[in-house]
Each structure stands twice: as structure tokens, then as C-alpha cells.
Amino acid sequence: xxxxxxxxxxxxxxxxxxxxxxxxxxxxxxxxxxxxxxxxxxxxxxxxxxxxxxxxxxxxxxxxxxxxxxxxxxxxxxxxxxxxxxxxxxxxxxxxxxxxxxxxxxxxxxxxxxxxxxxxxxxxxxxxxxxxxxxxxxxxxxxxxxxxxxxxxxxxxxxxxxxxxxxxxxxxxxxxxxxxxxxxxxxxxxxxxxxxxxxxxxxxxxxxxxxxxxxxxxxxxxxxxxxxxxxxxxxxxxxxxxxxxxxxxxxxxxxxxxxxxxxxxxxx
Amino acid sequence: xxxxxxxxxxxxxxxxxxxxxxxxxxxxxxxxxxxxxxxxxxxxxxxxxxxxxxxxxxxxxxxxxxxxxxxxxxxxxxxxxxxxxxxxxxxxxxxxxxxxxxxxxxxxxxxxxxxxxxxxxxxxxxxxxxxxxxxxxxxxxxxxxxxxxxxxxxxxxxxxxxxxxxxxxxxxxxxxxxxxxxxxxxxxxxxxxxxxxxxxxxxxxxxxxxxxxxxxxxxxxxxxxxxxxxxxxxxxxxxxxxxxxxxxxxxxxxxxxxxxxxxxxxxxxxxxxxxxxxxxxxxxxxxxxxxxxxxxxxxxxxxxxxxxxxxxxxxxxxxxxxxxxxxxxxxxxxxxxxxxxxxxxxxxxxxxxxxxxxxxxxxxxxxxxxxxxxxxxxxxxxxxxxxxxxxxxxxxxxxxxxxxxxxxxxxxxxx
Numbered sequence: 001x002x003x004x005x006x007x008x009x010x011x012x013x014x015x016x017x018x019x020x021x022x023x024x025x026x027x028x029x030x031x032x033x034x035x036x037x038x039x040x041x042x043x044x045x046x047x048x049x050x051x052x053x054x055x056x057x058x059x060x061x062x063x064x065x066x067x068x069x070x071x072x073x074x075x076x077x078x079x080x081x082x083x084x085x086x087x088x089x090x091x092x093x094x095x096x097x098x099x100x101x102x103x104x105x106x107x108x109x110x111x112x113x114x115x116x117x118x119x120x121x122x123x124x125x126x127x128x129x130x131x132x133x134x135x136x137x138x139x140x141x142x143x144x145x146x147x148x149x150x151x152x153x154x155x156x157x158x159x160x161x162x163x164x165x166x167x168x169x170x171x172x173x174x175x176x177x178x179x180x181x182x183x184x185x186x187x188x189x190x191x192x193x194x195x196x197x198x199x200x201x202x203x204x205x206x207x208x209x210x211x212x213x214x215x216x217x218x219x220x221x222x223x224x225x226x227x228x229x230x231x232x233x234x235x236x237x238x239x240x241x242x243x244x245x246x247x248x249x250x251x252x253x254x255x256x257x258x259x260x261x262x263x264x265x266x267x268x
Numbered sequence: 269x270x271x272x273x274x275x276x277x278x279x280x281x282x283x284x285x286x287x288x289x290x291x292x293x294x295x296x297x298x299x300x301x302x303x304x305x306x307x308x309x310x311x312x313x314x315x316x317x318x319x320x321x322x323x324x325x326x327x328x329x330x331x332x333x334x335x336x337x338x339x340x341x342x343x344x345x346x347x348x349x350x351x352x353x354x355x356x357x358x359x360x361x362x363x364x365x366x367x368x369x370x371x372x373x374x375x376x377x378x379x380x381x382x383x384x385x386x387x388x389x390x391x392x393x394x395x396x397x398x399x400x401x402x403x404x405x406x407x408x409x410x411x412x413x414x415x416x417x418x419x420x421x422x423x424x425x426x427x428x429x430x431x432x433x434x435x436x437x438x439x440x441x442x443x444x445x446x447x448x449x450x451x452x453x454x455x456x457x458x459x460x461x462x463x464x465x466x467x468x469x470x471x472x473x474x475x476x477x478x479x480x481x482x483x484x485x486x487x488x489x490x491x492x493x494x495x496x497x498x499x500x501x502x503x504x505x506x507x508x509x510x511x512x513x514x515x516x517x518x519x520x521x522x523x524x525x526x527x528x529x530x531x532x533x534x535x536x537x538x539x540x541x542x543x544x545x546x547x548x549x550x551x552x553x554x555x556x557x558x559x560x561x562x563x564x565x566x567x568x569x570x571x572x573x574x575x576x577x578x579x580x581x582x583x584x585x586x587x588x589x590x591x592x593x594x595x596x597x598x599x600x601x602x603x604x605x606x607x608x609x610x611x612x613x614x615x616x617x618x619x620x621x622x623x624x625x626x627x628x629x630x631x632x633x634x635x636x637x638x639x640x641x642x643x644x645x646x647x648x649x650x651x652x653x654x655x656x657x658x659x660x661x662x663x664x665x666x667x668x669x670x671x672x673x674x675x676x677x678x679x680x681x682x683x
Contacts, residue, residue, distance in 0.1 A: 085596060085676050106600045113598020124593045124680065128284050140273060141598040185597075 010240050010254060011060045020056035026097045032192050032224050033059040033082060037091035038101075040077050051077040053247035054091065059193075059226065064219040066235035067228045069244035076197075078244065079228045083116050083195050084108045096192050113141050117186030121198035123178045125170040125185075131157060132166040135185045142189055156184035160214060176207035183214060187223070194218065196227040200234055212237045232262055274607055278614035292579040293619030296659055299568020300620040300652040304627025306561035307648040309634060310554060312641035317550045327409060329513045331542040333358065333366065333503040333520055338541070355537045356528070358500040366503060366523045373508050374516055377404030378485055380501040382493040386481065387454045388442050397438045399455065401485040401493055407433075409506050417449045417464030420484060428486030433464040437478035455483065456492045513542070569655060572619065573663040580612050580667035591671055592679025601672040608668035609661060616660020620653045627652070 011031075019027050020036050027034040035057040041050045051074045059065055069075040080086040081093060084100055087108070093101040100111055118124075125134045135153040144152070157166055160180040170178050179199060186194055196215070200208035216237060219225050229235050241258040243251040251258070282289045336352040344352075360378075367376050380401045387394040403426075406412070407419045414433060424431055432453060439448045439462075452459040460483060469477035483489040491497045505520065507513035517540050524538050584591070591604055599607075628644050635642035 080677055083596070106602075109595065109598050109600040109603075112596060118596050120680070124589070124596075126590055126593065128281070137594070138597045141594070141600075141603060146273070 010063060011058060013252070016056075016058040016252070019058045023092060026099070027058075027094050029097055030061050031058060031094070032061050032063075032096055033057060033226070034094040035081075035091060036094075038078075038081060038088050038093060039090035040074075040081060040086070040088050050247055052081070052088070055244075055247070055249060057082075057242070057249070059224065061192075061224055062219070062222050064215070064225045064237075064239045065227070066238035066241045067226065067244065068230060068232070068235050068241060069250075070230070072246075073244040074247040075228050075230075075244045079195065079197055082193075082226060083118060084111050109141075113138055114189060115192040117183075117189070117191035117194045119179070119182050119186050119194065119196040119199045121201035123170070123175075123182050123202070125178060125181060127170055130167050130169055131162060131173065131181045131184075134170070134181055135188050137185060138189045152188055153184070156188040157181070159187070160184045174207075175203050176210050179203065179207075179211050180214065183211075183218075187218070193224045193226055196225070198229055199227065200229075200231075208234065271606075271610070274610040275614060277607065278611040281611060282615060282618065288579065289615065289618075292576055292615055293572075293622065295568055295570075295572025295575045296616050296619035296656050297568075297572070297623040297626065299565045299570075299572050300623030300656055301627040301630060302568055303561065303565035303652050303655070304624055304644065304648050305630040305634065305642070306557065306564065308627070308631035308642040308644045309640055310557045310561060311645045312631075312635065312643035313557075314550075314554060315643055316641050327411075327504075327506060327543070329508065329510055330409065330504060330506040331513060331517055331520075331540050333505065333524065334501065334539045334541060335537075337539045338502075357494070357496075358503065358538070360498045360500055362524070362527050363500060363503060365527060366520055369519055369523045370505065371507075371512070371516060371519075374512070375405040375409055375506045377402055377406035377409055377504045378500050378502070379406065379504065380485060380490050380493045380499060384455060384481075384492050386438075386442065389452045389454070389459065390443075392442075395438075395441050396479075397434075397442075398480045399483060399489060399493060400480060401483050401487070401490040403485040404504075405506075406482070406504070409504055413467045414464040415467055416447065417462070419464055420482075425484045426486060428484045428488070430458065430460040430487055430489075431463045431484070432460045432489075433466055433482045434462055435466050435478035435480040436468045437476050438481055439465050441479070453481070455481075455489050458488060460487075460489070517542075565655075569659050572616070573659045576612055576615055576660060577663035577666060580608060580664055581670070583611075584608065584667050584671040587671075588674060588679045588682040591674050592676045592682070595674070595676035596680065604674075605668045605672040608671050609664045612664025612668065613657045613660035616656040616658070616663075617653060618656075619660075620656020623656065624649050624652050 019031055019034055023036050035055055038052055038055040038057070039050070040052040041048050043049075053074075055074075055078060057078075067075055067078065077086070081088055084095070084103075085108075087103070088101050091101065092099060095111065095115055098111070100108065103111065126137070129137075132150065132153050135156050136149045139149040139152060154163065154166060157163055160183055162177060162180055162184065165173060165177065170181070173181065183194075194215075199215070200211055203211060212234065215225055215227070219239075225238070227234070227238055235241050236255055236259050239255050241251075241253060241255060242249055243258075253261075335355045335357045363378055370376060381398060383396050384399040385394040386397045386399070412419075415436070417433070419433055420429070420431055432455075434442070434448060434453070442448065442453060443451060448462040448465060451462055453462060454460075466478070466480075466482075485500075494501070505516060507516045521536065521540060525536065528537060530537065594604065594607075631642035631644060634640055
């Protein structure tokens with residue numbers, strides 16, 4: 001693990017340790033995601049499965065982070081917690097200076113709407129709605145007026161080069177196009193983080209590269225991107241790679257240092 | 269989510285699944301259709317019965333003195349029937365005392381009637397015609413005018429002259445292509461001259477009111493109408509107002525009780541019949557029709573509610589992933605709840621709107637193809653649609669609440 005800041009936007013280990021150590025106080029505003037001792041367990045028919053055993057995570061604004069780990073590492077659980085789809089059993093989760101780990105369902109729904117932009121492996125578009133209507137959906141729940149929604153949604157689709165396909169339904173679009181609609185939808189409400197779960201899992205290698213270029217473009221424009229993946233080839237598009245194992249963070253390093261390391265070990 | 273968007277979403281969802289939506293709507297649609305059509309028929313018949321039919325048969329502020337009631341059908345038990353048969357028939361000698369006791373502004377008439385075979389001098393088959401023998405202000409009380417010729421004069425009535433006024437239907441049957449005026453008809457072999465053709469009275473429930481003939485009571489025609497020549501079937505009495513009529517009825521009752529020498533404890537052995545009492549029968553039928561008008565739609569709506577609830581449950585199960593997506597994007601529990609509640613109540617409303625249209629169509633078809641009249645009541649349309657929306661909401665509550673409580677993480681994992 002390195003100590004120096006080389007690319008702009010990657011927090012140093014020291015900084016991260018500092019911000020995750022102090023419980024109770026909100027972190028400063030340049031930290032988008034801070035978790036302190038995050039724990040999550042499930043009761044599976046009498047047996048308790050500890051999915052997360054104390055995760056200390058610190059992600060600064062504008063970072064492009066990949067979270068990796070084998071199955072059973074807890075990366076899906078961590079993603080659900082980061083995405084405010086779930087609440088932890090113990091520990092703190094500060095999102096944009098707000099303590100979301102203790103929020104009510106309704107408050108979390110509001111946070112998801114405003115702060116999180118989801119991109120899923122299986123796209124998760126509404127099949128009977130057009131691309132435009134799909135992208136409008138977060139704005140509907142944000143209470144935005146119909147005209148304003150159309151305007152912002154078409155702008156978002158233009159940004160991912162799908163302006164000409166706004167009226168198409170998902171089954172009339174290719175896999176890459178569907179994922180781009182999903183990305184437009186994720187961005188339409190200007191969220192703090194773009195949270196992608198295996199975004200290229202259902203795409204061929206060429207389309208995957210396409211989508212990765214879109215992510216890089218967005219990261220360059222200043223969007224904070226957190227991508228969960230199990231493929232090293234995809235993970236190395238991010239600038240920082242966190243590896244989870246057995247419910248805790250096993251490694252947290254810059255891309256180059258990770259790439260160099262897996263040249264010699266087998267990590268997935 | 270604002271209501272307007274939710275309704276648009278509901279309509280969009282319904283329209284993109286036309287067949288399934290059609291099945292869902294069926295119960296509510298049929299229930300409301302029955303509601304509208306039964307109400308229309310009841311209203312139409314009611315209006316007809318109360319205004320047209322019985323008004324024509326008995327008249328406003330009019331009552332009839334008879335030996336027994338002639339407009340009740342159905343549930344008369346054996347004992348009552350026997351007691352009716354044993355009653356003395358009205359006799360012509362009883363008429364002057366009754367009539368003399370009436371107030372000066374009351375009108376009266378006497379009638380005897382029956383179906384009689386009538387033939388004409390020109391040959392041709394004898395035809396059955398309803399013959400009424402009258403005296404008094406009959407034409408005035410019945411508001412009966414003539415389109416050809418004239419009515420009898422009081423003198424002709426008193427002297428029992430052999431003149432008749434016939435209805436337009438009787439005229440057509442007896443004198444197919446001639447003017448009947450001046451020609452003879454034969455009643456019991458005796459010729460009577462036709463002096464007038466009455467205005468058409470129309471028909472009700474398929475029964476024509478125009479196949480009649482009116483003759484003076486004091487002529488021999490009355491012998492054809494009852495077993496004894498002095499029998500009078502009815503004395504019709506009309507008062508200027510409802511209050512006056514009630515009083516006059518009691519006067520007549522007193523006269524008759526005296527004439528029949530009834531002791532105070534004995535019941536009347538005659539009947540005083542008003543349009544209201546004749547209406548009793550109609551009200552009884554109306555009661556049953558209203559019951560049908562409530563029961564049939566109720567069954568339809570209950571079935572409709574169950575169907576909507578089940579289809580919505582299936583829809584929630586099928587759209588679990590969609591619900592998960594919406595929640596992930598920021599839909600709160602109440603957004604999902606209201607989405608499905610509005611979808612269910614929109615289904616109910618659309619179903620009842622179609623039911624209203626079908627009900628109106630059915631009512632009009634029934635009134636065109638059968639003697640039953642129909643008159644669509646606006647209140648039934650409003651009630652029908654409100655019931656549809658209500659049924660939708662009620663049946664949607666359980667499915668919507670299940671949908672709203674889905675965990676987004678599990679929901680997103682659904683195929």
C-alpha cells in the first residue's frame with residue numbers, strides 16, 4: 001500500500017485511516033463515502049452469516065474506485081449498503097456528510113433518488129416504457145414536472161449518444177445501448193455517486209470496452225464512480241482498486257500497484 | 269408520485285395488456301351493466317305505470333266503487349277470493365243514492381264492460397271488442413275525445429239510444445277501408461250506429477287500448493255484459509282535489525254501508541279503488557325488481573372485486589422486479605402503494621364506465637325489442653362509476669400493500 005498521492009483524487013492511506021478512525025463525527029465535505037466499522041450479518045435458518053465484519057471505507061469526491069472480491073467476500077452486501085438499499089447492523093455510514101446508516105426507509109428512498117445513480121448488470125430497465133420514459137423515472141419520484149423531466153432526460157440521453165433512440169423500447173435496443181440508457185438514467189438526477197454492479201457482465205468484450213470508455217469519460221468530468229466487479233480486466237479501468245475478502249478489506253491500492261501484483265498472484 | 273402521473277401510468281399499463289385488463293374488468297363491468305339496465309327499466313316502467321298507464325286506467329283524483337277490486341293480481345289467497353265472489357254485485361238502484369250524496373263539484377259515471385263478439389252489416393267475421401256500457405260524465409272523466417264524428421249527448425245516454433263510439437283499432441278491424449261513421453255494428457244481433465271514432469289511446473306492455481266500443485248503459489247492450497241486466501260493474505267518481513277525493517270516498521263508503529245495512533263491526537262488502545291502491549301491485553313488483561336491481565349488480569361487483577384483487581396480486585408478483593427497480597430509484601413505500609391502488613381503481617372505473625355504456629345499450633335494446641319501457645336515470649350512472657372506482661380501491665388495498673412492502677434487494681433478484 002502506497003503512502004503518496006500520485007493521481008489527483010486518490011486519497012492516501014493515511015488520510016483514509018484518519019477519517020475512518022473517529023466515530024460519531026461527520027467527515028469533512030470532500031469525502032463522499034465514509035464507513036466506520038460497518039457490519040452486516042444475516043440469519044439463515046438459525047445460522048448467522050457474517051457478511052461484513054467491520055469495513056472501514058473512505059472515498060473522496062471524484063475518485064474512480066473498483067471494489068473486487070470472490071463470492072462470499074461480502075462485496076454484494078457492501079454494495080447494497082453503499083447504495084442505501086440496506087442498513088448495517090453496526091457501524092456508521094456517512095454519505096455526503098449525512099449519517100445514512102440510521103435512516104428510515106422513506107429517508108433512504110429519498111437518498112437513493114438524490115445521491116445514488118445505479119447501473120446494474122442486467123440493466124433493469126422497465127420493459128414497457130421507452131428509453132426516454134426510463135430515464136425520466138428518477139425525476140418522477142423527485143417530483144419534477146413533466147416538461148422539465150422530458151428536457152433533462154433527453155439531455156442525459158444525448159450525453160450518452162442515444163439522442164436518436166429516445167422513443168425506442170429496451171427490446172429494440174442492443175445490450176450496449178440498454179446499458180447506456182441505464183447510465184443516462186443513473187445520471188439524470190445528478191447523484192453524488194455512480195454505483196455500478198458488474199456493469200459489463202452481460203455485454204461482449206467490445207461493448208464492454210465501449211461502456212468502460214463512457215465511465216472513464218464521466219470520471220474525467222468529475223463524477224465519483226464506484227464499480228463492483230469480479231473481473232480484473234474491468235477493474236483495472238478504475239484508478240483505485242479495493243479487494244474484499246471474508247467480510248473485510250484485504251487490499252486498497254492504486255491501479256498500477258494492483259496490476260503489478262496480480263501479475264504474480266491469482267486474485268479474482 | 270403526483271396523482272396525474274399515476275393515473276397516466278395506470279392507463280398505460282392497462283392499455284398495454286388489453287386482454288388481461290379486459291378479463292379483470294369483466295366482473296365490475298357486468299355488475300354495473302346490470303345496475304344501469306335494471307334501474308333504467310324500473311324507472312321507465314315506474315314512470316309509465318304511475319303516470320301513463322294507471323293515470324289512464326283510473327285517472328287523477330278518481331276512485332271507483334266496485335263490488336270487488338279489479339286491479340290486483342297475484343297473491344290473493346283462496347279465502348279472500350271466495351269472500352270476493354260472495355259479495356253482492358252493484359245494482360243500478362244503488363247508484364242514485366250514492367250519486368245524490370256526492371258534493372256538487374264531483375263528477376261521476378257508471379260502467380259495465382266485457383268482451384263481446386261484434387259484427388258489421390257488411391258481413392265479415394265477428395270480432396271480439398271490449399264493450400263498455402256507460403252513463404254519466406264518462407268521456408269527460410277519461411278525457412276521451414273523438415277524431416271523427418262525435419260523442420253521445422246526455423239525452424242519448426239517458427234514453428239508451430242505439431249509438432256507439434268505437435276505438436281506432438276496433439274501427440280498423442270492423443271497417444278496414446271505410447269510414448265507420450253512420451254505419452252499423454251488431455251487438456247481440458241488434459244494430460247500433462257508429463257516431464264517433466275515439467282518439468288513439470296507445471298501448472302498454474303490448475296491450476292495445478284502442479279495441480273498444482262505448483254504448484249507453486241504458487240501451488240493451490248492457491244485457492250482453494253481465495248475467496243480470498241491472499248489474500253495474502263500477503261507479504267512477506272524480507273529485508277536484510286529492511283531499512276532496514279522500515273525503516268523498518268516505519261519503520260513498522257511508523252511503524254504501526247504509527245501503528247494504530252493514531253493522532259497524534262488519535267489514536265493507538264492496539271496494540273503493542284508487543289509482544294508488546291499484547299501484548300497490550306495481551309497487552310490489554317494483555320491490556322485487558329493485559331487489560334484483562341490487563342483487564345482480566352486487567353479485568357482479570363482488571365477483572369483480574375478487575377478480576381485480578387476484579389479478580392485481582398476480583401483477584404484483586410478475587412485476588416484483590419492476591417494483592424493486594422503482595424502489596432503487598427512489599420510490600417510497602407510499603409511492604408504490606398509491607401506484608397500485610390507482611391502477612386498481614382505474615381498472616374499476618374503466619370497467620364501470622364500459623358497464624354504463626353497455627347498460628344503456630342493453631336498456632335501450634330491451635325497450636326497443638320488448639314491451640318494457642326504459643328510461644336511463646343519471647343518478648345510476650354516477651353511482652355505477654363511483655361503485656366501480658370504490659370496488660377497485662378496496663380490492664387493490666391488499667395487493668398494493670404487499671407490493672409496497674417488498675424489499676428492493678430481493679425484488680431486484682427476481683427473473
